[in-house]
Amino acid sequence: MLAILYLALIMIGAAILFLPVSVTKSITFSDALFTATSAVTVTGLAVVDTGSSFTLFGQIIILILIQLGGLGLMTFAALVLSVLGLPIGLRHHNILREDLNQTSIHLLVGLIKTILSVVLVCELIGGILLLTVFVPDFGWAKGIWFSVFHSVSAFNNAGFALMPDSLSRWATNPIINFTIPALLLIGGIGFSVISDLSIHRGWRHLSLHSKIMLTGTAILIVWSVTLFAALEWSNPETLGAFDNPWDKLQISWFQGLTTRTAGFNTVNIAAIHDSTALMFILMMVIGAGSTSTGGGIKVTTFIVLVLATIAFFKRHNQLRAFGRSIKLEEIMKVLALTMMSIFVIMSSIFLITISHDGDFLDLVFEVTSAFGTVGLSRGTTGELDTLGQIVIGVTMFIGRVGPLTLGFFLARRISPRISYPASQIYLG
Amino acid sequence: MLAILYLALIMIGAAILFLPVSVTKSITFSDALFTATSAVTVTGLAVVDTGSSFTLFGQIIILILIQLGGLGLMTFAALVLSVLGLPIGLRHHNILREDLNQTSIHLLVGLIKTILSVVLVCELIGGILLLTVFVPDFGWAKGIWFSVFHSVSAFNNAGFALMPDSLSRWATNPIINFTIPALLLIGGIGFSVISDLSIHRGWRHLSLHSKIMLTGTAILIVWSVTLFAALEWSNPETLGAFDNPWDKLQISWFQGLTTRTAGFNTVNIAAIHDSTALMFILMMVIGAGSTSTGGGIKVTTFIVLVLATIAFFKRHNQLRAFGRSIKLEEIMKVLALTMMSIFVIMSSIFLITISHDGDFLDLVFEVTSAFGTVGLSRGTTGELDTLGQIVIGVTMFIGRVGPLTLGFFLARRISPRISYPASQIYLG
Ligand SMILES: [K+]
Ligand SMILES: [K+]
Known part of the structure; x- marks a missing residue:
């Protein structure tokens, strides 16, 4: 359902981007389709350079696709209906729930209002901060457009930038290193956490989900920033090019934050060590x-x-975090999601290796970048043939609608009629 | 416990292999240690060529290490005690259970007797069949030794061969293509299945474990043989070098069977396509x-x-196979085992990329080959520095004693005292 709407948005976007008015020089329809897919899925992988290949009109279209894709098309539609005072049927609410993963319909309307205000306020403040960088560099007209574009792109974790080397030019600019990570952190933490934070001020009153998200995000940030700095400190093509330790730390901070899903970069991603690339791959899969x-x-x-693995080895019979337990049935969901993800990533890599x-x-980097809708690239996407581009496109799409959606789509719902006697098998 | 005994066996083996009487030209202790680890863990990765670097005495030591490692050292010890008529305490039985993953102590003595007879009969028949190939090629003395060595190596899925290019010279020999796969299939299906088959003749009476193993193995064989043939059919460095389709099919059959854990090869593994290598990596992880x-x-x-993933998407509340159900608690074990395996493989790759x-x-191929105790190589093992060799050695060891053993070792057993209230988090 949601997937079909995303698909329609991609097709409309591709058709508009294919128009002569959108591009500075003619591009193939497959390039337009790839760009639209990348924008709607907020990935940021590119087969043509966004800044030079598209006109201002084309760039505006891309930005609209990013915003619609990022917010979730259905959230947006329901929002409009709600603002217009039209009644939203239960059917629409169900689609919304699927997109937002929110259980209670009751909480939904409040959540939508929070979403809109948070989005507008964040993008506005982000845009104003970016003005102080881009206006001095490019003048008012181009400066304002750059500020709007990168603010929206950052908040939606889209990773689209108007420079061929992303934000490398401002690698040591403190405003860029504060504004972009702040935007993508707020956009990437999840609206349910933001909503929770806006209602409950104290840590104690937050939901288990919010606590796990905030703690987990903090751990992953410390881990990836530290490891990036340690591994790249003296790589002459990345941090080694900077003498000032403060500059190195700024870049590590930026790159450690942007890797899990935003996809901006201030160093050349093709030049990082293999070990750093492997760490990035893990972060991109986690998302x-x-x-x-x-x-x-x-x-x-x-x-x-991680908790389930630890619990098993400690022979605990339940998962616990922050004084709450997580039902064992959730393990099934986690396992299915992980298996589907591994299946999608492995299949994509396999299909591309056949021809490439x-x-x-x-290649692994590029596929996981697509799956995590990250958009970092070591250059493979530009080299791929049409088949490879299609595979990357489909992977971005699955990464955005979620592997669970794909799984439910593939499985027909059949209820078990008989209860079978239990039996034991050896697994170790 | 078992891990310590394996470790002791490795150290003793390394010390003997390091003696001048074992080698044709002096090797480093780290090479001797790697070879002993590879033999005890029945992996077959090599840093020195087995056939030319070791004397007959050294090769006999390697073969003994393979046999002890393959059977499981403790099975062997208990076996000897049992044959000598000595009482086996419960303590020893517990260690045995850990190694064989057998739940009932009652069934254990019967299983051990089955093991010994199956091993001897299979290795004897295998050796006699191999004589018809190796004696005409090498004369009686060398021919008999080659037959014994490769029969034991194949039955224990060790993958050690006395030729630098493994069994490539006999790529199209029907006796090799029948005998070696037959030996490694029987050795690799698991003694519990063999024991079950020896008691219950009909399919209907087999345990769920045996049914899953036999069906799963059959599916994986068809899958890997077919895919290998399809992907490599016209690769000039592998199947493309043979004109006769029957030869191509023989080689595909051999390679499809040997990849999951045995580790022999009749084509140059470094020359297979990337897509084939990826398929091999998956097979080696499955084991x-x-x-x-x-x-x-x-x-x-x-x-x-796979069943759990399908069950989740079909919204079944239990796993079913062959009219039996599998308890949901088993999912915890499967998940923990998978996570530990991914953790071990990722860590090994990461550690090696730092220096290599x-x-x-x-590299991924080599690490998964070590983890699955397969022993196929694309040449990386020979290139690694000492640190890399140690990482591969540790990976082989963990692959043999099992990631679950490592997990239980790392986790201290703490019983939960309080039952926490259940809470919901979003996972999709
Ligand atoms: K992105
Ligand atoms: K092996």
Whole structure:
């Protein structure tokens, strides 16, 4: 349902981007389709350079696709209906629930209002802060457009930038290093957490989900920033090019934050060490928060995987976090989600290797970047043939609508009629 | 407990292999240690060529290490005690259970007797069949030794061969293509299945474990043989070098069977396509059967992962196979095992990438080959520095004693005292 609406949005976007008015020089329809998919799924992988290939009109279209894709099309539609005072049927609410992963219909209307205000306020403040960087560099007209574009792109964790080397030019600019990460953090933590934070001020009153998201995100940030700094400190093509330790830390901070789902970069991603690339791959698979603009298996899923593994080895019979337990049935969901994700990633890599003979690490990097809707690239996407582009496009799409949606789509719902006697098998 | 005994066996083996009487030219202790680890864990990865670097005495030591490692040292010890008529205390039985993953102590003595007879009969028949190939090629003395060595190596899924290019010279020999796969299949299916088959003749009376193992193995064989043939059919460095389709099918059959855990090869593994290598990596992670001489997460674990994923998407509340159900608690074990395996494989790759800058696919291949105690190589093991060799050695060891053993070792057993109220988090 939701997937079909996303698909329609992609097709409309591709058709508009294919128009001569959108592009500075003619592009193929497959390039237009890839760009629209990348924008709607807020991934940011590109087969043509966004800044030079598209006219201002084309860039505005891309920005609209990002905003619609990031917020979730259905949230947006329901929002409009709600603002217009039209009644929203239960059917629409159910679609909304599927998109936002929110259980109670009652909480939904409040959540939508929070979403809109948070989005507008964040993008506005972000845009104003970015003005102080882009206006001096480009003048008023281009400066304002750059501020709007990058603010919206950052908040939606889209990773689209108007420069071919992303934000590398401002690698050591403190305003960029504060504003962009702040935007993508708020956009990536998930609206349910933001909503929870806006209602309950104290830590004690937050939901288990919010506590796990906030703690998990903090741990992952410390981990990825520290590891990036440690591994790249003296790599002459990345941090080694900067003498000032403060500059190195700023870049590590930016890159450690943007890797899980935003996809901006201030260093050349093709130049990082293999070990750093491997760490990035893990981060991209983990991704951001549920009900956020980010992708991946989600931070909570990862934390539950870790908790479940620890619980098993400690022979606990329940998962516990922050004085609450998590039902064992949730394990089934986590396991299914993880298996589907591994299946999608492995299949994509396999399909591309059949026709493409490039560097394997770069390929794995590109596929996980698409799956986590991250958009970081080591250059493989530009080299792929049409088949490879289609595979990457489908992977971005699955990454955005979620592997669970795909799984439910593939499985027909059959209720078990007989209860079978239990039996034991050896697994170790 | 078992791990310590394996460790002791490795150290004794390394010390003997380091003696001048074992080698044709002096090797480093780290090479001797790696070889002993590879033999005891029945992996077959090599840093020195087995056939030319070791004397007959050294090769006999390697073969003894393979046999002890393959059978499980404790099974062997208990066996000797039992044959000598000595009483086996409950303590020893518990260690045995850990190794064989057998729940009932009652069934254990019967199982051990079955093990010994199956091993001897299979290795004897295998050796006699191999004589018809090796004696004409090498004369009686060398021919008999080659037959014994390769029969034992194949039955224990060790993958050690006395030729630098494994069994490539006999790629199209029908006797090799029948005998070696037959030996490694019986050794890799797991003694519990063999024991079950020896008691219950009909399919209907077999245990759920045996049914899953036999069906799963059959599916994986058809899958890997077909895919290998399809992907490599016209690769000039592998199947493309043979004109006769029957030869191509023989080689596909051999390679499709040997990949999951045995580790012999009749084509150059470094020359296979990236897509084939990826398929091999998946097969090596899956591995063979529980209570077998093979490694990996095991076929049953893989099947339960797939069944659990399907059950979740079909919204079934239990796992079912062959008219039996599998308890949901087993999911915890499967999940923990899978997570530990991914953790071990990722950590190994990460540690090696820090110091080693080789081809990433080859490295992933090598690490999964070590984890699945497979022993197929694309050449990376020979290139690694001492740190890399240690990482591969540790990975082989964990692959053999099982990631679950490592997990229980790492976790201290703490019983939960309070039951926490259940709470919901979003995972999708
Ligand atoms: K992105
Ligand atoms: K092996």
